[in-house]
Structure formats: structure tokens, C-alpha cells
Amino acid sequence: MTADDSNGRLDDDDYPAYTMGRAAEMLGTTQGFLRAIGEARLITPLRSAGGHRRYSRYQLRIAARARELVDQGTSIEAACRIVILEDQLAEAQRINAEYRRAAESAHSASAG
Template sequence: AYTMGRAAEMLGTTHGFLRAIGEARLITPLRSEGGHRRYSRYQLRIAARARELVDHGTPIEAACRIIILEDQLEEAQRINAEYRRAAESANPTAAT
């Protein structure tokens, strides 16, 4: 896990930006025993996507919502593909 300072440095952003996406509930960083925020690589990828949207003029709240919706869409598509594969396996002649 990365500290807030290291995460902000890696993303080229500020501590305030990381706090804001946390307040928008886009990411929930882990906390050290001392209460300091710690970010995973996955959370940094999400934060980088948020920064990309904000850099292109999207308000931070909207950027967070877009990312959440993108994630939900990706998950729905994955589930749909699994159902489709299961249906094709159960009835291979229906796929043609």
C-alpha cells in the first residue's frame, strides 16, 4: 500500500484530490495503525482514471460517477458473457 504522499506523487496530483475522491466514495483507502491513508495499486488505477477525466474538464463528482458506472457496466458485461457461455454449453445447437 502507498502513502497519500507517494500516491499523490505517482499520480501527479494533490492530497486534496485524493481526499475528494475518497469523500465521493470512489475509493476507500485502507488506514495504517496511526490512521494514515494507504492506497492499493487498484485504487491508484481508479484515481488515475478520475484524474484523467478531471483534467479534461469533468467535475470531480461527475468523474467519480462516470467511473462507478463504467465499473458497473464492465461487471454486467462480464456476467452476461458468463451466462451466454453457460447457455451455449448447455445447448450447443441453439448457438448456431
């Protein structure tokens, strides 16, 4: 691996850079919480060669949102479902905005 490869991975939101212990520490939660949201299929950590769970920054953001909901009294299962739906909605809105921009661009080109 070159220095460029490692720098690129550090910028990659999907690179599994964090161990379970470090992820729990960063989120201010327990490893059991991370296992529970994994069992609920909110996030699926990658496994190191030794079988240890590794988390990406994207997964940590998802886990942090679930933790917020649980801290507010939502069950883990419901929190995971809410976060999944929020993520799906954000993706649908992103795609819709792309279609809208493409349609406006096509309309501008044909009107000009």
C-alpha cells in the same frame, strides 16, 4: 508473515500497498485530489494502524481514470459518478459474458 505471504500481497490488486503521498506522486496529482475523491466516495482507502490512508493498485487505477476526466474539465463529483458507472458497466458485461459462455456450453452439451 512468510516470504510467500508478502509475494502474494504484491500481486494482489486490492492490497493497500501505497501511502497517500506515494499514490499522489504515482498519479501526478495532489493529496487533496485523493481526499476529494475519497469524500465523493469513489474510493475508500484503508487505514494503517497509525491512521494513515493506504491505497491499492485497483484504487489507483480508479483514481487515475477520475483524474483523466477532471483534467478534461469534468467536475470531481461528475468524474466520480462516471467512473462508478463505468465500473458497474464493466462488471455487468463480465457477468453477462459468463452467462453467455455457460449457456453456450450447456447448449453444446445437450446438442452433442
